[in-house]
Amino acid sequence: MKGSIACYAFEHFEIANYKALIQTAESAGHTGVAQVCKEILQEEIAMADWLADHLESTATQFLHRADDDDQRAKR
Known part of the structure; x- marks a missing residue:
């Protein structure tokens, strides 16, 4: 779950980074980079x-595996 x-x-x-890069590239006139x-x-x-x-489905699967002694929750 932590990984998800x-x-x-x-x-x-x-x-957020790509939005900043787009703004920066457009401001610098680098339309190709912005595109x-x-x-x-x-x-x-x-x-x-x-x-x-x-x-949500990942969380549900994790909880079911955690409750099942035959399965490992972190799989």
């Missing part, structure tokens, strides 16, 4: 959304 939460947080860290960053930003947003969509 860390990944979710890190995706948002990357989103590449915008494309990557969309990928980061998509991954953050995917993680958000799966966080």
Whole structure:
């Protein structure tokens, strides 16, 4: 669970960084760099959304495994 939460947080860290890079590149007149960053930003947003969509099911699976003596919760 810690890994899932860390990944979710890190995706948002990357989103914030790409937004800053886009602003910086546009301010410096580097439209090509800004465009590449915008494309990557969309990928980061998509991954953050995917993680958000799966966080509850991951937590549920973790709890079920924790309650089952035959399974390891951290698997």
